């Protein structure tokens with residue numbers, strides 16, 4: 588498989604971590620978001636929203652949208668499971684994952700920051716904006732997860748944890764006060780201690796700068 592990815596992309600991190608946890612080999616093809624490579628015609632033909640990740644399967648099938656890719660991986664490579672078997676528990680894990688994937692990430696994306704700057708926001712105002720949504724989203728996430736266990740929903744990682752690890756990278760990058768989120772810091776540490784997740788971190792990517 589080929590994964591189009593950017594080292595600092597949290598959506599790419601989710602997929603890298605899932606591929607690693609499931610023991611699936613893949614080739615990384617970096618897409619430099621700061622250079623606008625996501626908008627190049629050849630890449631935009633693969634991924635119409637002009638974002639990463641994009642996963643190319645061995646038969647050439649193109650998959651986009653990180654959460655759809657995680658679900659495809661889960662259905663195709665069920666072990667180790669990144670969603671619980673029980674449908675109610677699955678819905679709870681997805682709800683927490685979606686707080687990050689749908690409530691935080693879309694309003695904090697690179698193109699959103701660029702659109703805000705084009706409307707007069709300076710860099711500090713964009714950072715304040717991002718921290719506002721991370722703070723609200725993390726508060727919600729923390730209420731949706733279990734209060735005990737190594738990870739958000741027990742002692743094995745789920746899709747929610749993969750979303751969390753990436754978002755914590757951004758939270759630290761932009762200086763979010765993590766004091767109210769001790770439980771999330773603890774989970775993030777446990778997740779980063781897994782070699783498969785460590786290998787998915789930005790600093791361990793071939794295009795890391």
Ligand SMILES: N[C@@H](CCC(=O)N[C@@H](CS)C(=O)NCC(=O)O)C(=O)O
Nearest residue numbers: 596597598638639652653696697698
């Ligand atoms: N909902 C999409 C979002 C993809 C996306 O936009 N990823 C970011 C990186 S984390 C990106 O490529 N941004 C490019 C831009 O904003 O121009 C997914 O989960 O795959």
